[in-house]
Amino acid sequence: MxxxxxxxxxxxxxxxxxxxxxxxxxxxxxxxxxxxxxxxxxxxxxxxxxxxxxxxxxLPYRPSIGQPYEPLPGGLWRRPGFVDPGYILVTVFDTAQGRWVVQLLRLRDGQVVRRYAPDIAAIHAQSTFHSALVDLARDKTNRRFMPMHPLLMSDGGLIVHDTSPLTRIDACGRPEWMIDGIFHHSLERASDGTLWAAYRLPRTARPGLGPQFADEGLMHLTAQGKVLARISVIDLLDANNLGYLWRARPYSDDPIHLNDIQPVPGDGPYWRNGDLLVSLRNLSLLLLYRPSTGQVLWSRGLPWRFQHDVSVLDDHRISVFDNHWRFAWDQPEQAEPDGTNRMLVYDFATGAVSAPLAATFRDLNIHTRAQGRATPLPGGDTMVEETELGRVMRLAPDGSVRWSYISADAGRNRFELRWTRYIDPLADKIGIQAAENARCE
Known part of the structure; x- marks a missing residue:
């Protein structure tokens, strides 16, 4: 030496x-x-x-994605005098077990009535796909699997995913079926009981695209795991003369970024039962799509920017969780909300866009760079999730907070959320009772 x-x-x-x-x-x-x-x-x-x-x-927990936050105690806060009869399905980090779990939490008293912690590694061992996008054995272990947008089923079980196969488990966490592949973001139930899920091909077969290209699709399936249809986003854009929206841009492995598929609740003056509202984040684009004909009935990009979570408010209005990004296209790591996020309302009857909760979003500093949800609730309320900062809250039409839930440990270290779902006490009564009454060995 x-x-x-x-x-x-x-x-x-x-x-x-x-x-x-x-x-x-x-x-x-x-x-x-x-x-x-x-x-x-x-x-x-x-x-x-x-x-x-x-x-x-x-690490004992996964902190927010590079954002500063105010350390706050975790758990549910309820405004005195307000009783919410519903429940939420919320993904939290269990510090004792060192893994993410799903909790069915009763809002009237903050009690967890069912906790789901499936052996996801054993379930994924049945998978056969290989992809540069995700390595299940490495990225989706029991410790790292973060169930996203879990859906409660009538037997008290869930359907879960996390950029992973789509899996149905019973109330005790035992697998019932699995659809192999890469499922991500939203999972929604249509009025006929069928489901719509967002997915990506493990590897695109299209010429000239790299191994990490996100070739997005919409999957229609039954609650029993039978696949009814697969619809390519690129193909539906091309068939409706919208392919230029992504083909004319500089090459990106993720030019589209499908993040929400929302079935309309029934017939109306601007849509028919079976139609879908589709959100394509990286195009800042919303579509009204009719699977039965392959036709895009309506599309609009802007004023929302990199939006998430489109929802139906009534027979002529929709709401959009707008991340409201200010960023350089070639430097997405510098993306940042322009002030705060927004909840925008689009009126098909007039073409007008409004922001009814703008002052509340500013006062509460709702500021998640990615993800985010704005779910319409009975009575005109809205459940808003600030995903990266681990906060979800119910807002009244006047903007007041009826309850809020913060995901944090005893040291006030805050965790991300994963698209909390509101569980209606009437519409989901059978599933709630099955979850509460399940007896597991």
């Missing part, structure tokens, strides 16, 4: 290292053009991410 090194040798090592680094960067610019060498370069470049994931496994 103490042997002298000639200066020329040191210079040669530095020069060769610089050339190797430049060559490595050149290969990474277009890895698909370099075959096995390109694949190896991608593997090497991903080492820091792999190390980061391994370190993340050791």
């Amino acid at each position: 103490n042997r002298p090194v000639p200066l020329w040798a040191l210079g040669l090592v530095v020069a060769l290292g610089a050339l190797a680094l430049l060559g490595f960067g050149f290969v990474l610019l277009a890895p698909r053009k370099h075959g096995a060498l390109g694949a190896l370069a991608v593997q090497v470049a991903s080492i820091p991410d792999t190390v980061g994931r391994a370190v993340g496994e050791l």
